[in-house]
Amino acid sequence: MMCSVKTGKKIGDYTVASCIGKGRYGVCFLALDPDGKKVILKKFRARMWKKNKNANHYEAVILSGLEHPAVPELLGVINNRQGYYFVLEYKEGxxxxxxxxxxxxxxxxxxxxxxxxxxxxxxxxxxxxxxxxxxxxxxxxxxxxxxxxxxxxxxxxxxxxxxxxxxxxxxxxxxxxxxxxxxxxxxxxxxxxxxxxxxxxxxxxxxxxxxxxxxxxxxxxxxxxxxxxxx
Missing domain, CATH: 1.10.510.10 (Transferase(Phosphotransferase) domain 1)
Structure with missing residues (x-):
């Protein structure tokens, strides 16, 4: 998957700032929420999402049950024509x-x-x-x-x-x-x-x-x- 989403593109309520990483399962974008706060948008590769449909829920379920300053908070999920995304807390460093x-x-x-x-x-x-x-x-x-x-x-x-x-x-x-x-x-x-x-x-x-x-x-x-x- 290429980092093909352009800077400034809107995904849900979020504005893409840059592509920060890609891998086998998808790509991550740095984005801004409506208040200008940084978040991470994790977009899943459609083929891998379908292939692992029985295991995709683990990440969301597990993150939803965790509360630790070193673990990114799951802020939400976006599911629209642009794809399936997790919205995650941005961590500095x-x-x-x-x-x-x-x-x-x-x-x-x-x-x-x-x-x-x-x-x-x-x-x-x-x-x-x-x-x-x-x-x-x-x-x-x-x-x-x-x-x-x-x-x-x-x-x-x-x-x-x-x-x-x-x-x-x-x-x-x-x-x-x-x-x-x-x-x-x-x-x-x-x-x-x-x-x-x-x-x-x-x-x-x-x-x-x-x-x-x-x-x-x-x-x-x-x-x-x-x-x-x-x-």
Missing amino acids: LTLEQWLFDRKKIFTSGEIYRIGSQMFEVLEYLHGRNVVHGDISVANVTDDGEKISLLDFGLARYADGENIRFSLDYARAANVILYLLYSGYDGKGSRPWHEELPLTGEQREFLKKLLEPEEQFRDTGTVRHEFEKIF
Whole structure:
């Protein structure tokens, strides 16, 4: 799907300001509400919407049940001839992907601690409500220098203890932390992460446990406390 909607185009009560991202399932626009407040319009690709018609409701249902400053609020739904859209709260900051690859930012140990701690705090909130985000990545975490937000709940599901487990979020969160750690690494990157990154033994073992497909922690609060203790 191309970002074909022109700047200034009206979609429902909203005015498109720019296209900010596109993917397999659709495209996201930055837009303004009638009061000039920024929102995100998430338009779904028609073919993917029909293909996943039995699962499309999850994102809206899950977001409607969440209230956390790091989680975008679902403000409404638009369904008209222009397409099917979610209207989402706009979150300030760049994605970690933008910080890493566009801005070439090197994250300090203090910044990694802050981002990791906040990320696990959000996961503790989600998992306490039996929600697995399912798609944590540097593209789906924003940071404004003080606080993070967790975006894109399109793959979020309720945990069932079998196919949908909290360990999926742990592994993806570990990958985010590894990306941040590698931002300050100036080696060749020819060896496995656990051999070349300058980590303590505790940090190395903690990340390995996060990456395990089976549950290795009592709960997500334990994960957060362990991260804060060793990082």
